[in-house]
Amino acid sequence: MDPQAAASLFSVAGKVVLITGGSSGIGRMMAETFVSAGARVYITARDRVRLDSACAELGRLGEIHALPGDLATPEGLEAVVEGFKGRESRLHALVNNAGLTWGSALEKFPARAFDSVIAVNLRVPFELVQKLLPELQAAATAEDPARVINIGSVYGFSSQVMNAYSYAASKAGIHQLTRVLAAELAPRGILVNAIAPGLFPSRMTAFALKDEARHARLLAGIPLGRAGDTADAGGLALFLSSRASAYITGAVIPLDGGLLARA
Numbered sequence: 207m208d209p210q211a212a213a214s215l216f217s218v219a220g221k222v223v224l225i226t227g228g229s230s231g232i233g234r235m236m237a238e239t240f241v242s243a244g245a246r247v248y249i250t251a252r253d254r255v256r257l258d259s260a261c262a263e264l265g266r267l268g269e270i271h272a273l274p275g276d277l278a279t280p281e282g283l284e285a286v287v288e289g290f291k292g293r294e295s296r297l298h299a300l301v302n303n304a305g306l307t308w309g310s311a312l313e314k315f316p317a318r319a320f321d322s323v324i325a326v327n328l329r330v331p332f333e334l335v336q337k338l339l340p341e342l343q344a345a346a347t348a349e350d351p352a353r354v355i356n357i358g359s360v361y362g363f364s365s366q367v368m369n370a371y372s373y374a375a376s377k378a379g380i381h382q383l384t385r386v387l388a389a390e391l392a393p394r395g396i397l398v399n400a401i402a403p404g405l406f407p408s409r410m411t412a413f414a415l416k417d418e419a420r421h422a423r424l425l426a427g428i429p430l431g432r433a434g435d436t437a438d439a440g441g442l443a444l445f446l447s448s449r450a451s452a453y454i455t456g457a458v459i460p461l462d463g464g465l466l467a468r469a
Contacts, residue, residue: 214449215448215449215450216444216445216448216449216450217243217244217448217449218240218243218244218245218298218299218444218447218448219243219244219245220244220245220246221245221246221298221299221345221447222245222246222248222294222296222297222298222299222345223240223245223246223247223248223297223298223299223300223301223447224247224248224249224250224273224290224297224299224300224301224338225237225240225247225248225249225250225301225303226249226250226277226286226301226302226303226304226330226331226334227249227250227251227303227304227305228247228248228249228250228251228260228301228303229249229251229253229256229257229259229260230251230256230260230408230409231406231407231408231409232303232357232403232406232408232434232439233249233301233303233304233357234249234260234264235406235435235436235439235440236301236303236439236440236443237249237260237264237270238264238267238436238440239436239437239439239440239441239443239444240440240443240444240447241264241265241267241268241269241270242267242268243444244268245268245269245298245299245447246269246270246271247264247268247269247270247271248270248271248272248273248290248293248294249261249270249271249272249273250272250273250274250275250277250286250304251272251274251304252274252275252276252277252278252282254272254274257272257274258272260272271293273285273286273289273290274286274289275289277304277326277330278306278322278325278326278330283330283333283334283337287334287337287338290338290341291338291341294341295341295344296341296344296345297338297341297342297344297345297352298345298352298353298447299352299353299354299355299446299447300334300335300338300342300353300354300355301355301357301443302330302331302334302335302354302355302356302357302380303357304326304330305326305327305357305373305376306322306323306326306327306373307323307370307373308322308323308370308372308373309368309369309370309373310369311369312369312371315369315371315372319371319372320371320372320375323372323373323376324372324375324376324379327373327376327377327379327380328376328379328380328383331356331380331383332383332387335354335387335391335398339394339396342354342396343394343395343396346394346395346396347395348395349449349452350449350452351395351396351397351452352395352396352397353396353397353398353399353446353447353451354387354391354396354397354398354399355399355400355401355443355446355447356380356381356383356384356398356399356400356401357380357400357401357403358377358378358380358381358384358400358401358402358403358458359373359374359377359402359403360402360403360404360460360462360465360466361373361374361377362374362376362377362378362379362380362381362402362458363378363381363402363460363466364465364466364469366469377402380400381400381402381458384398384399384400384456384458385456385458388455388456389456392455397446397451397452397454397455398455398456399446399451399454399455399456399457399458399459400457400458400459401439401442401443401446401458401459401461402458402459402460402461402462402466403434403439403461403462404428404434404460404461404462404463404465404466405424405425405428405433405434405462405463405465406433406434406435406438406439407433407435427465427468428462428463428464428465428468429463429464429465429467429468430463430464431463432463433463434461434462434463438461439461442459442461446459
């Protein structure tokens, strides 16, 4: 294989990518990587100010567009879907990254913490696949299928006590949904895989990382001794969206610095 052909295996140039929750955290890391690699990227968020700020900053690197909407509501979900369909007829990669968490003592954990977290972390990714199936199929080719990348978590595997019961259950659920959808959609030319991140800086982990002692304890539990960064998150998403991964579907890939290996 010549160098140009080898490089093209990992190219996403010209592909259309939709990333939910793309204005911060891991979603933004992935958006930055895709934009820099020449993809046409759409990101969603419920906070319009944060969304516009991310697009303004990342727009210096390439093409990126905002799709505002609160995916936790039927109206917000429909706004995102219709906003995308109004601009594009093909979707090469759907990254289901938007998520919620809730922490509380077992005795005080409210029922609404299950309803809201399960809805955003599990039901919404399923609905987006349903509603964007025509666009995914339109982008698929025999050589380079369309992709769905679900963002799970190491807490979908681990029983480490975090008092985030619905979050852990939702992430275990998205791992299994990934496998089920992979089997269903492979004949349609769509690959479905999941990434299970460990510790990454984000709004969701800020409460732990700002406490120096707790931060140090978290890092001590990671064999590689550090949190993940943009190259880690973006690199794996790029691989899972490129020709190089065209024979992988139904996989749940830990991105955790060895955390699960130690556990």
